[in-house]
Amino acid sequence: MTTPYTVVITGGSAGIGADLCQHYIEKGYTVISLARKTLSWTHERLIQIQVDLLDEAATEQAAADIAAHYDVTHFVHNAGVIWPNLIDEVKVSELQGLTQIHLGAAIQIMQAILPAMRQKQFGRVVLMSSRGALGLQTRTAYSATKAGMIGMARTWALELADQGITVNVVAPGPIQTPMFYDVVEAGSEREQKLAASIPVKRLGRADDITRAVSFFADPDNSFVTGQTLYVCGGASVGTLTI
Structure with a gap:
């Protein structure tokens, strides 16, 4: 079965x-x-x-190529990088890099595909933020840019709501992905303690996030926009230490 829908997914090669x-x-x-x-x-x-979405020029070219050949109806901006550092060691270059991949790349791709969405008077956009947007040790640049995604999505939601385009945010907690295990060693005591600290007593899986994205991106779901859904096992309700 095929559908008339085309989805762009950033960071589509692994994990979520x-x-x-x-x-x-x-x-x-x-x-x-x-x-x-x-x-x-x-x-x-x-x-x-x-x-490499950290490369502004390369991202611009890729977005233009997509817009020239496809009428995109759905956009899920999932790509991301963590680069953890305590405030003492944070580099401005890290903030600039994460701003590009989390915010800049989303803007570049959205600008390229928006004309097709407007022509159809239909679009579903989901930005992947993080529970870390609420604050987390060693996440100065990461939490700042992930929080920025929430504000950006709410702005887009207001600008595009009357054009049949919804924009929402999924904010995962700790999910068992390669990026997570770049920071936390698989099978370590640290991983076990982290899972135990989450109210539901487990780490998240990629499919937990896919279900949330699917809800926001459903073509029939036209009355939900500008919202953020924390998919974190309750970690956003309390204090989480990684």
Whole structure:
């Protein structure tokens, strides 16, 4: 089964992004993955574009190429980087880099695909923030840019609501992905303590996030916009230490 929908997923090569790609292929969408690496599998409706979203010029070119060849209906900005540091060691260059990948790349891609959405008077946009947007040790640049995504999404939601385009945010807590295990060693005591500190007593899985994205991105879900859903096992309600 195929659908008339085309989704752009950033960071689609691993973790949450890979799960999202699989989900939307199964739903019959045309899927465009923007990532530094490619997925280990292929499909006739899967287009893989290798690009480093930290590179502004490369991102601009990739976005233009997509807009020239596809009428995008859905956009999930999932790509991200953590780069943890205590305030004493944070570099301005880290803030600039995370601003580009979390905010700048989203703006560049959105500007490229927006004309097609406006023509159809339809669009679903989901930005991937983080529970860390509420504050977390060692996350100065990360939490600042992830919090910025929430404000940006609310602004876009207001600007685009009367054009059939919804914009929402999913904010994951600790999810078992390669990026998570770059920071926390798999099977370590630290991982076990973190899972125990979460109210539901487990770490999240990629499919937990995919279900939340699917809710916001459902073509029939036209009355929810400008919202942030924390998918974190209750961690956003209390104090979390990683």
